Amino acid sequence: MIRHPLRVLTALATLAALSTPARAAPQVEFQRLTWTEIRDAIRSGYETIIVPVGGTEQSGPYIAVGKHNVRAQALADRIAHELGNTLVAPVIAYVPEGSTSPRTSHMRFPGTISVTPAVFDGLLKSAAESFRVQGFHLVAFIADHGGYRAEMCKVAAQLDKSWSGTGAHAACVNDYYTVIAGPYAQALREKGLGADVGTHADLSDTSLMLAVDPSMVRMSALKTAPKPTEADGVYGGDPRPASAALGQIGVDMQVNAAVAEIRKLRDQAH
Secondary structure (H helix, E strand, C coil): CCCCHHHHHHHHHHHHHHHCCCCCCCCCEHHHCCHHHHHHHHHCCCCEEEEEECCCCCCCCCECCCHHHHHHHHHHHHHHHHHCCEEECCCECCECCCCECCECHHHHCCCCCECCHHHHHHHHHHHHHHHHHHCCCEEEEEECCHHHHHHHHHHHHHHHHHCCCCCCEEEECCHHHHHHHHHHHHHHHHCCCHHHCCCECCHHHHHHHHHHCHHHECHHHHHCCCCCCHHHCCECCCCCCCCHHHHHHHHHHHHHHHHHHHHHHHHHHC
């Protein structure tokens, strides 16, 4: 005889809930969808696609070379979820990083992969055209790395002009990148960390990476290291005080700035 049927039913319901997998958030990554899922998404109003552009380069002794790719993917996914009706293209990991003969810029270090500006331009244009003919109305490029940003924005402007009258637009999302040297750097200065902010593999760069994926940072080695220099691949500042909490400030700023800019672009397009 069961004396407390309500308790039993409650316990069974709890066990059932625990054994049922949590419902996954809608998938926004283009590469994880089938062609029919992409077709149906476009038909249902997914008119925007974000093209995250990363890069494979040295980032000092303490950040893995795929830094930009991992960050661009994670932040683009967040941006797409917040926008709604948006997919995220595969990250473009091959970008101009300097000459190979003679070796210049980041190509002076092992771990960097570089392509010519002409190859980069052709890749961006071909990818964007692929998305346009499938039915996307806005192709929004975001750059996680400043070295090629001007070239990327030039290509976006050229595409947008060439698509005039088609109902499709291409755009360079500037605020995603510029917020780092602007409001984010100012936020770090207000915390008394201005002297630690440089331009590459510095406090802000390392903190951003820690907030997105700490496995990409060799933090234990960094904490015991002397201050890295440009010879180590660190351009200005000091990455040693970096933390995920500091990085989250910048990540949130990047996402919020990009969402606001893309919403404005979509409103203008309509």
